[in-house]
Structures are given as C-alpha cells and as structure tokens.
Amino acid sequence: MSQALPGDAPVIHDLVGIGFGPSNVAMAIALTEHNAKVGRHQAVTAHFFEQQPRFGWHRGMLIDDATMQVSFLKDLVTLRNPASEYSFLCYLQSRGRLIDFVNHKNLFPLRVEFHDYFEWAAAKVDDMVSYGHQVVSVRPVIQDGVIEYVDVTARSASGLVTHRARNLVIGTGLRPHMPEGVERTERIWHNSDLLKRVDELEGTDPSRFIVVGAGQSAAENVAYLHKRFPQAEVCAVFARYGYSPADDSKFANRIFDPAAVDEYFTAPGEVKNRLMDYHGNTNYSVVDIDLIDDLYAEAYREKVLGAERLRFLNVSRLDDVVETADRVRVTVESLVSGEKTPLDADVVVYATGYRPADALGVLGDVAGYCRRDEDGRVSVERDYRIATDPALACGIYLQGGTEHTHGITSSLLSNTAIRVGEILDSVLARHPAPAADAARRVADGIVTPG
Numbered sequence: 001m002s003q004a005l006p007g008d009a010p011v012i013h014d015l016v017g018i019g020f021g022p023s024n025v026a027m028a029i030a031l032t033e034h035n036a037k038v039g040r041h042q043a044v045t046a047h048f049f050e051q052q053p054r055f056g057w058h059r060g061m062l063i064d065d066a067t068m069q070v071s072f073l074k075d076l077v078t079l080r081n082p083a084s085e086y087s088f089l090c091y092l093q094s095r096g097r098l099i100d101f102v103n104h105k106n107l108f109p110l111r112v113e114f115h116d117y118f119e120w121a122a123a124k125v126d127d128m129v130s131y132g133h134q135v136v137s138v139r140p141v142i143q144d145g146v147i148e149y150v151d152v153t154a155r156s157a158s159g160l161v162t163h164r165a166r167n168l169v170i171g172t173g174l175r176p177h178m179p180e181g182v183e184r185t186e187r188i189w190h191n192s193d194l195l196k197r198v199d200e201l202e203g204t205d206p207s208r209f210i211v212v213g214a215g216q217s218a219a220e221n222v223a224y225l226h227k228r229f230p231q232a233e234v235c236a237v238f239a240r241y242g243y244s245p246a247d248d249s250k251f252a253n254r255i256f257d258p259a260a261v262d263e264y265f266t267a268p269g270e271v272k273n274r275l276m277d278y279h280g281n282t283n284y285s286v287v288d289i290d291l292i293d294d295l296y297a298e299a300y301r302e303k304v305l306g307a308e309r310l311r312f313l314n315v316s317r318l319d320d321v322v323e324t325a326d327r328v329r330v331t332v333e334s335l336v337s338g339e340k341t342p343l344d345a346d347v348v349v350y351a352t353g354y355r356p357a358d359a360l361g362v363l364g365d366v367a368g369y370c371r372r373d374e375d376g377r378v379s380v381e382r383d384y385r386i387a388t389d390p391a392l393a394c395g396i397y398l399q400g401g402t403e404h405t406h407g408i409t410s411s412l413l414s415n416t417a418i419r420v421g422e423i424l425d426s427v428l429a430r431h432p433a434p435a436a437d438a439a440r441r442v443a444d445g446i447v448t449p450g
C-alpha cells in the first residue's frame with residue numbers, strides 16, 4: 001500500500017474511492033482484472049478509504065436463516081466477466097462447497113454466506129484499501145485555472161494521510177432511517193442493529209417486542225424475535241392490512257436488467273415516475289411470499305392453540321413513543337377509527353429502511369462545482385459521473401444515490417458488476433493513458449505497484 005509521507009507531495013492515483021462496501025470492492029476487482037491484462041505500465045492506479053476497521057455489510061441483519069433476494073449470479077463480477085476468478089462460484093470452490101451448492105438447486109444463498117463471499121473477495125484486493133480511515137476532507141487542486149485533481153485526506157488512529165486523485169468514486173452506502181423525532185437508544189432500535197442489540201439482552205427475560213414496518217427486514221425481524229425469545233410477545237405494526245409480496249416474476253425482473261438503466265436514464269421525468277410506481281413492488285416495502293406464508297401459518301397455529309404470541313396490528317401506526325428506565329410505552333393508533341391503544345414493550349424495533357448518504361456531503365468546496373437539477377438533486381451523467389462545471393476536470397463518480405437518474409438498481413446489488421465496468425470504461429475514455437506518469441512514479445520508486 002502506497003502512502004504519502006510527512007512533507008512529501010501527496011501520492012497521485014488515477015482513482016481514489018471513498019467507502020469499501022460491495023460496490024467499491026467490485027470496483028477494485030474490475031481495476032485489478034484490467035491491470036492484469038494491460039501490464040504495469042498501463043495500469044490504473046487506485047486506492048480506497050474505508051472507515052470501518054474491516055469489511056462489513058449489514059452485519060446487524062445477518063440472521064442465520066435469511067436468504068438473499070438476488071440470484072448468486074448477480075455477484076460482484078459475473079455479469080461483467082463470467083470467467084472471473086472473483087465470482088461466487090469460485091468462492092464456493094475455495095470453500096469446498098461447490099458441489100453441495102449445485103445439489104441444493106437454489107439461486108438464492110444464505111445472506112450470511114454471501115457476506116462471507118464479500119469478505120473473501122475484499123481480502124483478495126485488500127492491498128488497495130486502507131481500513132480504519134475516515135475521509136475528513138476533499139480539496140480541489142487547481143492548475144491553470146482548472147481543477148485537475150482533488151486531495152483526499154483521511155484520518156486514522158495514527159494520524160492524517162492525503163492522496164491525490166484524478167478521479168473520485170464515492171461508494172458510501174446507505175444510512176439507517178428513523179421516523180422524524182425518533183432517536184435510537186438502548187430500547188429503541190433500528191433493524192440494522194438487530195443482532196448486536198439482541199446479544200445485549202442475553203440473561204434478561206423480555207416479554208414484548210414491537211416491530212414497526214412492512215418490508216422484508218421488518219418481517220425477518222418479527223420472525224427472528226419470535227423464534228429467539230419463545231416466551232415473548234412480538235407485535236408487528238404497519239399501515240397496511242398485511243405484508244405485500246415482492247414481485248419477482250420474470251417480466252417484472254427486467255427492471256433490474258442493465259438495459260433498463262439505459263431506458264430509464266433517457267426516459268422523460270413523468271415516465272421515470274411511472275416506472276417507479278409500476279415496479280416499486282419489486283423491491284420496496286415488500287416481503288418474500290414464503291416468509292409471508294410462514295408468518296401467517298404461525299399466527300394461525302397460535303390462534304388454534306389459544307396462545308397468541310405473534311400479533312399483527314395492521315392499518316395502524318405508532319402515535320407516541322416514550323422510553324422509561326425499564327421499558328418503552330407506545331400508543332398504537334388505528335388509521336381507520338383513530339382509536340388509541342397503549343402498549344408497554346421491552347424494545348421497539350424500527351424497520352423503516354435506509355436513505356442514501358449525501359452524495360456531495362464529503363466534497364467540501366468541490367461540491368460547489370457540481371450541478372443539480374431543477375429539483376435540487378445531483379445531476380449525474382449516464383456513466384455515473386456527476387455533471388460539473390467545466391472548471392472541474394477531475395471525474396467524480398457515484399455508486400449509489402442515482403435512483404432519480406439511473407433507476408431502481410442505484411443502491412442494489414443487481415447491477416453492481418456492470419456499473420463498475422461502465423465507470424472504469426469512462427475513466428479510461430476520459431484519460432486514454434491514465435497511468436502514463438503512474439508508470440513513471442513506479443519507475444522512480446515513489447509508488448509501489450498494486
């Protein structure tokens with residue numbers, strides 16, 4: 001790993017990435033495969049900063065029996081390069097489970113298994129990442145009136161380090177969303193913290209959980225807590241009559257195809273809105289039908305036995321949430337009658353989704369050169385590059401936060417492999433010989449080859 005020393009000019013990279021979740025791991029793999037083909041003197045030099053101490057992807061939701069909602073073929077590489085040595089199938093071979101997986105006849109691996117695949121892949125390119133480094137500033141480097149580079153400064157336990165970039169790829173992921181006025185506490189959780197928080201309950205005897213939300217995560221939380229705490233009541237609160245099934249039918253799934261990105265990008269605004277209305281039920285606030293069936297069957301079984309621990313408070317919302325020293329008192333309001341019912345719970349879990357991180361929040365003064373549309377959203381080109389003023393020559397690419405321009409796959413795994421290939425193609429097209437002086441820096445001993 002190359003690093004600027006105190007007093008030295010910053011290390012220059014063709015690309016610097018902020019964040020090292022699945023999207024930027026896929027980016028690092030695409031770069032590695034490209035560099036292996038072109039050789040060291042045409043290699044694209046890159047480095048990534050990740051604030052976590054090690055790779056992690058939604059660790060709080062790695063419930064042991066939860067499965068992925070996308071095919072294993074939509075891994076980090078296969079749709080871009082089916083022959084890649086970084087594929088999920090190669091991971092299975094390395095773990096000695098390839099034949100077992102084939103015999104399983106299942107397109108959807110366990111989520112904990114796919115996380116292990118991500119960790120395996122990230123470890124193969126960890127020479128390109130600095131873990132435990134939080135990016136604290138991005139500053140423009142102006143030459144002849146044009147911003148040719150940005151200086152990216154990250155803080156770690158050992159101090160500050162600055163790398164200079166011709167291109168920046170922002171992959172800072174999603175942030176847990178809580179309803180307005182609700183804060184996360186010891187007894188009020190977001191589902192992203194589920195497993196960590198549940199472990200802290202060991203040795204206690206909770207009597208009631210309340211889970212808010214109607215999507216896949218909410219249903220998984222309900223099922224998990226009901227199984228994990230066999231003496232506790234679990235109440236699901238949502239505004240619908242029941243969980244809505246995800247539409248994963250063959251034709252509807254075309255919304256996740258790479259070609260759908262082209263169509264969405266060029267569609268008029270009103271058509272974009274219509275497409276999201278039509279096909280939001282492929283991903284948002286929906287639940288796998290098998291899980292719906294399991295929860296309904298369990299609720300019915302309990303009703304037959306006269307021991308109902310699983311309760312569904314539908315067409316309702318939480319009107320008030322007050323935490324005391326040993327419980328949370330909530331008021332459940334019926335959306336039909338307005339009737340309000342008080343309930344005490346040991347824990348309230350909000351499975352209320354995620355929001356993209358502010359795409360420009362990390363850019364500082366550089367954000368002033370980035371264009372926005374008439375609704376104040378970031379303007380993004382087809383190649384995922386932020387549209388900028390001519391004075392900003394450095395490319396700034398987004399992995400996420402582009403749903404308004406590129407469609408539903410913006411923050412999903414479905415198109416990750418294709419997206420990173422398109423970003424790499426864009427970097428190469430804008431700088432036909434991006435590593436010309438990178439090779440010189442290698443030859444001069446300033447940078448070690450990645």
